[in-house]
Amino acid sequence: MQALEISGLTRTYRRRGGEEFHALRGLDLDVPRGEVHGLLGPNGAGKTTLCKIVSTVLLPTAGTVRVLGHDVVTDTARVKERLGIVFGGEKGLYERLTARQNLTFWASLYGLGRAARRRRVDELLERVGLADRADERAGDFSRGMKQRLHLARGLVSDPGVLILDEPTVGMDPVAARDFRALVGELRGRGTTVLMTTHDMAEAAALSDRVSLIDRGTLVMTESPAAVGDLVSAYERVDARGVPGRVRESLAGLPGVVSVTSPEEGLTRVETSSPDATLAVQRALVEARVRDVARSRPDLEEVYLHLVGERGMAVGE
Numbered sequence: 379m380q381a382l383e384i385s386g387l388t389r390t391y392r393r394r395g396g397e398e399f400h401a402l403r404g405l406d407l408d409v410p411r412g413e414v415h416g417l418l419g420p421n422g423a424g425k426t427t428l429c430k431i432v433s434t435v436l437l438p439t440a441g442t443v444r445v446l447g448h449d450v451v452t453d454t455a456r457v458k459e460r461l462g463i464v465f466g467g468e469k470g471l472y473e474r475l476t477a478r479q480n481l482t483f484w485a486s487l488y489g490l491g492r493a494a495r496r497r498r499v500d501e502l503l504e505r506v507g508l509a510d511r512a513d514e515r516a517g518d519f520s521r522g523m524k525q526r527l528h529l530a531r532g533l534v535s536d537p538g539v540l541i542l543d544e545p546t547v548g549m550d551p552v553a554a555r556d557f558r559a560l561v562g563e564l565r566g567r568g569t570t571v572l573m574t575t576h577d578m579a580e581a582a583a584l585s586d587r588v589s590l591i592d593r594g595t596l597v598m599t600e601s602p603a604a605v606g607d608l609v610s611a612y613e614r615v616d617a618r619g620v621p622g623r624v625r626e627s628l629a630g631l632p633g634v635v636s637v638t639s640p641e642e643g644l645t646r647v648e649t650s651s652p653d654a655t656l657a658v659q660r661a662l663v664e665a666r667v668r669d670v671a672r673s674r675p676d677l678e679e680v681y682l683h684l685v686g687e688r689g690m691a692v693g694e
C-alpha cells in the first residue's frame with residue numbers, strides 16, 4: 379500500500395461571475411511510505427489546493443485520494459488521525475497562549491491523558507527547538523519561531539503522513555537548516571512527507587523524489603538529481619549599462635534563451651548551456667561592459683523554461 383494514492387484528481391473552483399476554473403486537472407501521483415516528496419511549481423500551480431484535498435480540508439471535484447489506504451472523502455476521520463498538516467503563514471496559533479499551552483491544547487484534542495500529554499508536549503518543544511521559549515506567548519514569537527510551533531502542532535498526533543505547505547517561509551537560514559534536519563529525522567522514523575516549496579535547493583536536499591506541477595497537472599516526477607541536472611543547464615548573466623546594439627547581438631547567440639530587462643538599466647540574459655553563458659560573458663567583456671554577474675535562475679524561472687519547452691502555455 380502506498381502512503382498517498384492520488385488518481386485523476388480534479389478540483390474546479392467557480393470564480394466570481396460563475397466562470398469555472400480548474401485548479402487541478404486529472405492529477406495522478408503515488409507516494410510510497412517513508413518517502414519525502416517535494417512538490418514544486420510556480421504560483422497558482424495548484425500545490426496548496428492539492429495539500430488541502432489530501433488533508434481533507436477541501437473536497438475534490440473528481441478523482442480519488444487515499445491516505446494510507448483511507449479515502450479522503452468517505453473515510454475522513456481515519457485520514458485525519460493519520461495525517462499532520464503544517465501550512466505556511468501565521469494563522470492557526472492561539473497568540474495569547476504560550477507555546478506550551480498551544481501544544482497542550484492540541485494534544486488534548488487527540489485524547490492523550492495528562493501525563494502522556496505533558497511528555498509529548500515537552501518532547502515536541504525540545505524537538506522543534508522551542509524548549510527554552512516554551513512559556514512565552516506565541517503572539518510574541520518571530521515568524522520562524524511560529525513556524526516551528528506550527529510544525530510541533532502538526533506532529534502532535536505522531537502522524538504517519540505529514541503535509542508541509544511552504545514550511546520554511548519566513549525562517550532565517552539557521553532556522554531553515556534546523557528545520558530541514560528535523561524533516562530528515564522524521565524520514566528516519568518512517569514518516570511520509572509531502573512538502574511544497576519554491577526553494578529548489580531545499581527540495582533537492584530533503585526529497586527522495588520531487589514532482590513539478592503546473593496549471594493543475596503533473597509535469598514530471600523525478601529524483602532531485604535528475605531535476606538538478608535540468609536546472610543546472612540554465613544560467614543567467616545580469617549586466618548593467620549594456621548598449622542597445624550589444625543587447626541585440628546577445629539575443630542572436632546560440633544557446634541564449636532570452637534577453638530581458640527586469641528593471642531599468644539591467645539586462646538579463648538567460649542561457650541553456652555553460653558554453654552559451656561563456657559566449658555571453660565574452661561578448662560583454664569585448665563590449666567593455668564591466669558590471670557583469672553570473673547566477674543561477676531560481677526554480678520559478680527554470681520551471682517556466684521546462685514547462686515552456688514542453689509546449690504548454692505558461693502563466694495564468
Ligand SMILES: Nc1ncnc2c1ncn2[C@@H]1O[C@H](COP(=O)(O)OP(=O)(O)OP(=O)(O)O)[C@@H](O)[C@H]1O
Binds near residue numbers: 392425
Ligand atoms: N477558493 C478559490 N476560488 C477560486 N479560485 C481559487 C481558490 N483557491 C485557489 N484558487 C485558484 O486555484 C489556482 C491554484 O491555487 P493554489 O493556491 O493551489 O496554488 P499554489 O500552487 O499553492 O500557489 P502558490 O505557490 O502561489 O501558493 C490559482 O489560480 C488560484 O487562484
